[in-house]
Amino acid sequence: MMISDLIFWGVYALLTYCAVFLLLTLLSKARKIELKKWEDWPAVTVIIPAYNEEKTIAKTIESVLKLDYPKEKLKVIVVNDGSKDRTLEIARRYEENGVLVLSQKNRGKAVALNHGLKHVDSEFFACLDADSFVRRDTLKKMMRYFTSEEVSAVCPLMKVNNPKNLLQKLQWLEYILYAFLKKIYAAMNTVHVTPGPFSVYRTKVVKKLGGFDENSIVEDQEIAWRMQRHHYTIRQSMDGEVLTNAPRTLKELYRQRRRWYVGSLQTIWKYRDMIFNRRYGDFGMFQAPTLLIGAAILPFVTVLITFRYIVYPALRTLWNWYHVGFNILPTLQNLWTKTKAISLLLAYDYGKIFIILFLLVINMYWMYKAYREAGEKLEIYFIPALVLFFLAYYVLLSFIWVASMISMVKKKGRWW
C-alpha cells in the first residue's frame, strides 16, 4: 500500500469516526430544550462595530430599530472604527432615533466592541456586524434560549443574504449545514464560535472575562473558547435568523477565510492546553481536537488527496490524449466493446466503494436534516447534486487554506 493510500484511509477513518460520533450525539442528546418564557423582556444593547460599511450600515441599523422588542428595553450603539468612507455620517442620522454613535481611530473590531461594551448597562448585549441584518422576530426568539444563569451566549441561525452567484449559493448551503452542526455542538455544549452577526451575550459574563481579546483577529472565536474554558454554556438558536452578506468573488472569499483560518490557529494555539483535556468534557475530548485537525491537517490532506487522485490522473490522461492528437474515439469504442459485465466486476475495489458510499449516505442524511431544521424546503433529488457541488466547494476551501497558510508564513499583516 502506498503512503498516499494510508493517509487517505487514516483521514477517512477519522472523518467516519467524527460523523458517527456526531450522529450518536444527535440521537442521544439533541432533544428539545425547554425554552424560557420571559414575562418581562430583559434589556438588550446592540453594538454595531463598523469599518467602511457605508453601503450596508443604514439597512443594518434600520433592521435593529425595526426589531419586535419593547422599545424601552432596546438600546443601539454604533462604533465607527475610523472608517474612511461615509459610515460615520450615515450612522449619525440615526442619533435622532436614540442610537448612540461612538467613534474611534481605526484600531480593529475587538477594540470597537470593547469601546461599545463600556456603554452597556443592560443585562444582555448583542454584536451585529454592519453588513448583516436581523429579522423582526430574531431577538425575541433568541432570548428564549437564555434559560438559566450559566447560559452566557446564544448564536443566531446565520443565513447568506440574497445569494446571487454560484459562490454565494454554495456559502448559503455551507451556512445552513454549519448551523445544524452547531445545534449538535450546542447539545454537547461545545460551541466554539459566537459569530459576529448577532450573537447575544450575557453582559456580566463578558465583562467578568475581561471583554473581547484585542490581540485576536477572530474575537468571536476567542471569546467562545474563553467561555468554554470557564465552563459556561453557549446555545445555538435554530429559528432566530440573521442575514449576512457573503463574499461575492473568490478574492473576497479568500480574504475572509484567510482571517478565519489564521485566526483559528491563533485561538487553538492560545488554548492548546484544552486539547484532550478531560476537565473540559466533550469540548476538550472531541471539539478541540477535531478543530485542531480541521484547522491544521485536514485541508492540507484534502489538497494532497485532490492532487493524487484527481489532478494527477487528469493531467496524465490529458498528456496521453495529447500524444494521440486527442483522437480518443477509437479507444472509447474499444472500451465500449470490451466493457462487459464481467470486466466491471474486476475493475473496482468494492470494499473501498462500500466505505465511501457510507460516508456519502451520512452526508446526505445530514443535509436533509439541516434543511429541515433551518426551515428550508428541499427537493430530495437535489441532494446528490448538492453533495457533489459541496465536495468541490470543500476542495476549493482547502486550497484557500493552503494559500492562507503560505501567506501567513510569508508576511504578518493586518487581518481585519
Add this chain to the structure above:
Amino acid sequence: MVVSLRKIEKERYIAAGVITAFIFLMGMLVGLMADIQKVNYAESVVQRQDVEFESLQLQYLYLQYLPKKDVCPVIGKILENNLKTLQPILEKLIEYEENNKKGGEEYDLLKRKYILANIRYFVLAEKSREECDADIVTVLYFYDKNCGVCPTQGFILSHLKSILQDRFLVFPFDASYDKEPMINVLVTQYNVTVFPTLVINGKERVEGFRTEKEILELVCPLYKEKPAICEGVEE
C-alpha cells in the same frame, strides 16, 4: 456560575469507535468477498484458456501435415477468435492486478500464466505471419515499473491497437517481473536494456519512447494492404 468538572459519556466515544470499526470491517468483508469472486473468475478464465490453447496447439500440430493452403485459413481464424475473446479478459485481469497492487500467490500464478499465454500467442502470430503470409504486425513491448513514460507509450500502443484491431498485435511484458523465467529469456534474446523497448515483427528493435507518428512510420511499410491510418505516412 462555574461548573466544576464536566462529565464525559465514555460510552458515546467507545460506541462511535465500535461503529466506525464495524463499517470498515464490513467494507473489508465486502472487498474480500468480491476478491474471492474475482480470483475464482480469473482462474476459470485461465483454465478455459489453457484448454483452448492446448486444443489450438494440437490443431496446429495436426494441421502441419496438411498442405499449406488448407492450414493457413484455419490458423488465421483460430488466432483471430482467440485474440478477440480471451485477450481482452486477460488484459483486464492484469489491469486489475496493477491497479490494486495486490500480491499473493494466486495473482503471481495468474500473471505467469498470462505471460506464458502471451508468448505462445506471439509465437503463433509470428508463424502465421511468416508461413501463412498473414498481413499483420507484431510488437513486443517491454516496459518497467519505474519507467515514467511507459504508461503513455502503452496508451499510444493501445490506441493504435484499437484502430488497427487484429492486424496490430501488441504483447506487453513487464521486464521487472522476475518470477517468470521466460521473461528473462526474452529480455536476453532481444538484449533489452532501456525502457520502453519495442520489437517489431520479432526483428527490428526500437529503444526509447516513440510517438504515434514514429510508430506508424515503422509499422506502415510492413503492411501489404495499407490500413486507412497509414495514408500520408512517409515511407
